[in-house]
Amino acid sequence: MAEIRLKRGRDRSLLRRHPWIFSGAVQSVSGDPDSGETVDVLSADGTFLARAAWSPGCGLCARVWTFCETESVDDAFFAGRFDRAALLRRRIFPGGLPDAYRLIHSEADGLPGFTCDIYGGFVVCQFTSAGAERYRAVLTREAGRFAPRGVYERSDCDARSREGLPFRTGLILGEEPPENLTFTENGIRYFCDVRRGHKTGFYLDQRENRLAVRNMAAGAEEVLNCFCYTGGFGLAVLAGGAKHVCNVDASAEVLALARKNAELNGFGPDRFECLEADVFSYLRQCRDCGKTFDLIVLDPPKFADSAAALPRAARGYKDINLLAMKLLKPGGILFTFSCSGAMNETLFSQVVDSAASDAKLDFRIVRTLSQGPDHPVSSAVPESRYLKGLGGIRF
DSSP states (O other): OOEEEEOTTOOHHHHTTOOEEEGGGEEEEESOOOTTOEEEEEOTTSOEEEEEEEOTTSSEEEEEEESOTTOOOSHHHHHHHHHHHHHHHHHHOTTOOOSEEEEEEGGGGTOTTEEEEEETTEEEEEEOSHHHHHTHHHHHHHHHTTOSSEEEEEEOSHHHHHTTOOOEEEEEEESOOOSSEEEEETTEEEEEOTTTSSTTSSOGGGHHHHHHHHHTOTTOSEEEEESOTTTHHHHHHHHTTOSEEEEEESOHHHHHHHHHHHHHTTOOTTTEEEEESOHHHHHHHHHHHTOOEEEEEEOOOOSOSSGGGHHHHHHHHHHHHHHHHHTEEEEEEEEEEEOOTTSOHHHHHHHHHHHHHHHTSOEEEEEEEEOOTTSOOOTTOGGGOOOEEEEEEEO
16 A cells, blocks of 8 residues: 655644644655555654645645544445444434435545535435545445435536536436425425535535524514525525515525425425525615614625635625614524635634624624534544534623
């Protein structure tokens, strides 16, 4: 087996079981491994550290499969990882698995660069690393155990470009998924476009947060759902007793599916309004005309994909939170989120606190939120805790 040897003192993260190895930590490479090939990772003195997938030409040049020297990376290895992930989900959902959930959450489930979501009888997979790509046949076969109807691929994210891999989408096994799959979450029905939608079609990581928003929506006359995508939070507030929600997004395509989701659940345009607009501009328009809301949800796309982008991202997060807070009625509720993995909980809280200070209002944090438990966080990989959320009330 090919080997990579690390520079002296560059093995600390691996000793803490963090699975990433960056090119600057590598002293030498022996055996001329191909892209995605499994290599042994050795310390400067030759001690075995891990077994990893090699990705030449990438800054993140290796991702660890296992820290166990006696464990081979073979078919049995991948079957075991799927079995372990399935057991975790059965424990997370003791009352029965939901219609839609994440089965494999990349590094947090011991399969770096691979994610796998279940939508009823279909599995939607993403292969985002050289290692996952090399083992796509066995990963697909294992995923097929959980997909009686079909396995569909959505490997069309930027992470593949960084690994030197082309985008790839399409059917892998079984039958083609319908244009709009349907599933139920917390009693609400959704259409989901797994072929063209964001991520694998839906933001499954917000399941518990949609329920939290729903539970605080009773009595809200006017709700604003920003960056609404296909209307998940908008449907949740109406199901929770809100009278009217305005869903704002810059994409006409996702708003069309949001309207279909509203119709599927019996909500007409008199209660479920959709507005195609830039959220930043719309918030300023509302401020300028004195419009206010009882509840606002901010669920923006990723503003920072690296530490270098954090200062600019922090300004963006502060801007939208400051604008939203000024639009809240006294006693109004704000739910605000960040899915930027580079922004930790402390910084996000500081940004929200700073926005409240600049808005010159009292803001009480009543909920601290994160991704759902089917998107687990590895204690060794703080980056796997990517979704942060806060719920607060203006006084």
